Amino acid sequence: MRTSTGCQHEMEHPRFTFNPKEGIDNPALVITDDPDPQSLVPRLCHLTRLEGQSFGFFLRMDQSGRSFEVRDVEPWSPAKRGGLRDGDRVLEVNEEYVHNVDFSKVVRKIQSCGLHLFLLVLRRDEYEEAVSVGVDLQTLAKSSKGDGWSRPRLCHISRHPEDGLGMTVTSVEGQKGQFTVNTVTDGPAEKAGVCTGDRLIWINGVTVSTLTHATLSRTVKRIGDSVTVLVIDREGESCSVRRRTPVLPEVAECRGLPHAARTMRLVKGPDGYGFLLRQERLAGAQRKVHVLREVDEGSPAEAEGMEDGDLLLAVNGTPVESLEHDDIVKEIRRSGDKVVLTSISIPGRDFYRELGISPLLFCEDGRPTIYAQDGEETDRPGQTGSHVSQEL
16 A cells, blocks of 8 residues: 655645745735726827718728727828827717617718717727626716716797897806807797706807907897807816817707708609709809709608708718719719709708808717707617628
8 A cells, every 4th residue: 555755745735835035925815906907098089081071981890799999090181180190989079979880870870970070989809898898888888978967959049029038158267269058948948958057169150269248249239130159067067178078069968959850751752752853053152062953842752741942961871962963963872763862952051061060970870869968869779780891
């Protein structure tokens, strides 16, 4: 019978000692700390493009099909200048959480945002780390904004015969170009969403920081039957300053803007859709526009509310104002027997041009985007995207 001595036992199973300076010296017992979610800080990228210019990147679904990945960032593009990197994963578009939103809806949101785009992103390794430890990405995105964050409000105020606009504008003492708004209780401004103490950012598309109080007062007095203002509460403004982000209508809540874009879902009839598309140059316009003409009586176009003279904004959710006539016709024909067209009246297009924003900015499937008090969208119809990669 074989026996073992204490010495043999120690040789077969050597002892391991704990050194508080070096930690556990048994490789089999090394403990690795979990990644600290607090070390994950999303990056906010502000992209600014010129009229007709792309942002200069591709957006695609990653291999898992759960996140939106930035790819092929072009050198010297708005995306590159704005800080986007290949592999970044998008959490928010213009301050709206989109991680669980349909891909096609996110693409349309970016395409319709106009000249400014804000993307909240994580680097690829940060995203994978967050997912691996079960970080709530929406909470992470919200916490990155800091306390006091709130959306600016884009409010359209109609003048009352007796109360006027129902607001006065006051200079902030010691701060050049800074103005606050005081509202009349139940007056037009308050009903439009303006609150006493709000900071006035711009009025009818004009940034007030460039105006003196006298000039601003004259501007307000010259206002006709209505005015559109961009305002934000003081805490929201402080948060914007802390984040070094400008207050722009692209990230605002829409409050009662007129001249809504119209979305028409057309099904081709025996004689087609029943309208003509023409490229025309309107009086005073610098470039040609795409106009819907000669709407046939009893046609699918008339049934969907198309009116002669309306301007075409989008085909199947994709903006087309910068496209040539033949390209739009090809896009409509590729749709087969069904097509979705978005249009707006000429006065409506003039209204949005004066404000310097896209009429598609607050319109999804022809309906304005309405926000609840907590900033979350209340109407989010589910849609199935057909593209897994899109140039933007």
